[in-house]
Amino acid sequence: AQKITxxxxxxxxxxxxxxxxxxxxxTSDQSYGLFWYKQPSSGEMIFLIYQGSYDExxxxxxxxxxxxxxxxxxxxxxxxxxxxxxxAMYFCAMRGRLYTGKLIFGQGTTLQVKP
Amino acid sequence: ETGVTQTPRHLVMGMTNKKSLKxxxxxxxxAMYWYKQSAKKPLELMFVYSLExxxxxxxxxxxxxxxxxxxxxxxxxxxxxxxxxxxxxLCASSQGGDRGALGYGYTFGSGTRxxxx
Numbered sequence: 001a002q003k004i005t006x007x008x009x010x011x012x013x014x015x016x017x018x019x020x021x022x023x024x025x026x027t028s029d030q031s032y033g034l035f036w037y038k039q040p041s042s043g044e045m046i047f048l049i050y051q052g053s054y055d056e057x058x059x060x061x062x063x064x065x066x067x068x069x070x071x072x073x074x075x076x077x078x079x080x081x082x083x084x085x086x087x088a089m090y091f092c093a094m095r096g097r098l099y100t101g102k103l104i105f106g107q108g109t110t111l112q113v114k115p
Numbered sequence: 116e117t118g119v120t121q122t123p124r125h126l127v128m129g130m131t132n133k134k135s136l137k138x139x140x141x142x143x144x145x146a147m148y149w150y151k152q153s154a155k156k157p158l159e160l161m162f163v164y165s166l167e168x169x170x171x172x173x174x175x176x177x178x179x180x181x182x183x184x185x186x187x188x189x190x191x192x193x194x195x196x197x198x199x200x201x202x203x204x205l206c207a208s209s210q211g212g213d214r215g216a217l218g219y220g221y222t223f224g225s226g227t228r229x230x231x232x
Contacts, residue, residue: 044226
């Protein structure tokens with residue numbers, strides 16, 4: 001089976017500091033994709049960053065980077081220089097070949113950025 | 116208009132009512148999905164439509180009835196709901212069908228916040 005685990009229900013970070021949100025996954029697929037989404041209080045799920053299982057370099061998108069450690073099956077999101085607008089729920093998700101290719105999500109981490 | 120649009124944004128309905136949620140995408144995607152997001156629970160995949168055919172129904176009660184008349188529109192028809200059905204219902208779409216390339220993430224709408232009274 002496929003499973004995504006986010007062990008941090010809530011996190012606080014000071015504005016302008018960096019923060020790491022943890023994500024571990026379990027899959028028997030050899031080929032899979034890992035995603036991070038942001039969900040503000042408005043409800044919309046906003047795509048942040050993608051990492052393919054065969055990508056050798058860690059993905060980066062502006063202030064977001066994904067710390068991919070394949071052997072440990074972890075895909076942590078790093079947000080640099082936090083801003084007040086980063087306060088939201090963050091979801092790690094995975095899409096593999098074995099289970100119809102559907103996107104499955106972790107439980108989410110609520111991030112609050114303090115001024 | 117671009118992206119995935121869901122209407123209404125908020126809905127309050129009684130347990131005996133019948134209502135429908137609407138989702139529309141203008142991205143040229145050919146797979147569409149309904150997710151349920153309850154408080155303090157992971158997102159639950161309800162239905163998957165690929166190329167206008169339902170390919171997955173994750174043991175969803177029959178009081179939820181999906182409809183996909185074409186690749187751009189997805190509906191969720193609701194009838195005789197229970198208070199525990201109160202949740203945020205999210206629609207999403209993706210390229211390449213439900214078994215598309217792994218790099219294709221899902222594009223989500225803003226959701227419909229449903230309250231059953």
